Amino acid sequence: MKIQFEQTKFMESISIGYHLWKEFRTKDWFYLSLYTLIYFTHCFFFWDQMSVMNTNLESELMARNGVVYFWQLYPFQIIPVYVVSFLFVLVSAGVLIVFLKLKNIRMKFLLLPLIRKQFQLFFYILSLLYIGNLCLGYFHDSEVYIILILCFWFGLYIYFVKGNVNLFNQMIRMDSNHPSSLSKGIGYLIPILWSICIICLVRI
Structure with a gap:
């Protein structure tokens, strides 16, 4: 009886944990929290390596920029x-406001939900990127490391772009006068335009 009672309590705990996990995943900030947790957990358990990397970074940046x-x-x-x-x-x-204004779509019903979904998608991709980079780090001394990294980054970027396109196309219902290819085009434009902005900032 005692064993059965403990098994029942264990199953109840698993069930409660599963339902809490499902509820947590529905929150807008789930992937933001997940990425932050992964990042600081990695920093905590590998702080010795981080300290060495900080020392190397300081030396490199001081030699290059002086600050x-x-x-x-x-x-x-x-x-x-x-x-x-x-x-x-x-x-x-910015892109969504221009698009919705041009197409006379009521923004208040679409803008915030789209932004929230894109924010979730962004940190979902970042979480995959961080975990993937950590896993590929085990191949750092391999001759194929650069190839693996480039393939992984490129594949993940394509996945990010496609995810944004699908999200945009699903949430915006175009009427018969506006083909779905237009909404897909805007879906492609957002991550590509953002990437160009990042490249410009890095070069500055």
Whole structure:
């Protein structure tokens, strides 16, 4: 009886945990929290490596620029990620506002849901990117490491673009006068335009 009682309590705990997980996943900030948790967990367990990397970064940046900003070092490198995500939201909002205005679609019913979904997609991709980079790190000394990294990044970027296109196309219902190819085109435009903005900022 005692064993059965313990098994029942264990199954109930699993069931409660599963339902909490499902509820948590529906939140807009789920993937943001997941990415942040993964990042700081990695920093915590591999802080010795991070310290060495910080020392190397400081030496390199001082030799090149003569100055080191705190957000260029671990664990503060997550701050630029948040800034980049904010830039993505701004670019998305700008493109969406122009598109919805031109097509006379009521923004208040579409703009915020689209932005929230894109924000989720962005940090979902970032979580995959971070986990993938950590896994591929085991092949760092391999001759095919660069090829693996490039293939992974390129594939993930294509997945990101396609996900944005599908999201945009699903949420915006075009009437008969506006072909779905137009909404798909805007879906392609947002991540590509955002990528161009990032490249320009990096070059500056």
